[in-house]
Amino acid sequence: MEDNLADVFDHSFSWYLIWKVVVPAKVKFFIWRILRNALPCKHNLRVRHMYIDECCPVCGVGMETDFHILYCCSFARSCWLLSNLGWVSFSSLNTMLSYVLTFLSVSQREKVFILIWSLWTHHNDIVWNQIFQQPIYMVNRARVVLEEWQLARLHFRVTNSSTKPLAAAVWQPPSLGQYKYNIDISVQANGSYGLGMVV
Numbered sequence: 001m002e003d004n005l006a007d008v009f010d011h012s013f014s015w016y017l018i019w020k021v022v023v024p025a026k027v028k029f030f031i032w033r034i035l036r037n038a039l040p041c042k043h044n045l046r047v048r049h050m051y052i053d054e055c056c057p058v059c060g061v062g063m064e065t066d067f068h069i070l071y072c073c074s075f076a077r078s079c080w081l082l083s084n085l086g087w088v089s090f091s092s093l094n095t096m097l098s099y100v101l102t103f104l105s106v107s108q109r110e111k112v113f114i115l116i117w118s119l120w121t122h123h124n125d126i127v128w129n130q131i132f133q134q135p136i137y138m139v140n141r142a143r144v145v146l147e148e149w150q151l152a153r154l155h156f157r158v159t160n161s162s163t164k165p166l167a168a169a170v171w172q173p174p175s176l177g178q179y180k181y182n183i184d185i186s187v188q189a190n191g192s193y194g195l196g197m198v199v
């Protein structure tokens, strides 16, 4: 993967590409927030004048930017490598996502999105619940989340697209003491018509 893509990413175009990726809506929205630089990571909060420690709670070394949490952190890097999606140096998360949305296959985009979202939930688990996981657990969990969601989606589509065949019209005799008229009309190309009736 190359690192020479423009960081500037048209948001209307990116949103269109993001929305086409078949992952849960919350994951798409999360990716969109990344592109809008709207994640509440420590660095962004610091920029907004909240004076907090910016150290990454996962590795304890780097500055907690969204790019660090989701891609550059040693933990994130291990996850990317274990996922077989690979890891190559990019200058920003925006650049990385530009590459993903432009060059990767549909299934790879789905895996990238789910892994990014899983890395963020893992980060939150550490911050709020002090729950640390191993990279291999994270990667497997991301895969299972995607597979289960796809299966559920498929099941929903099959269930809702199954149409019951219309019941064939079956002639029923009239009730005792009543008459039934069976009528058939044919119209010819020259405008003539025929009428048949059976009582």
Ligand SMILES: [Zn+2]
Pocket: 056, 057, 058, 059, 060, 061, 062, 068, 069, 072, 073, 074, 075
């Ligand atoms: Zn880190």
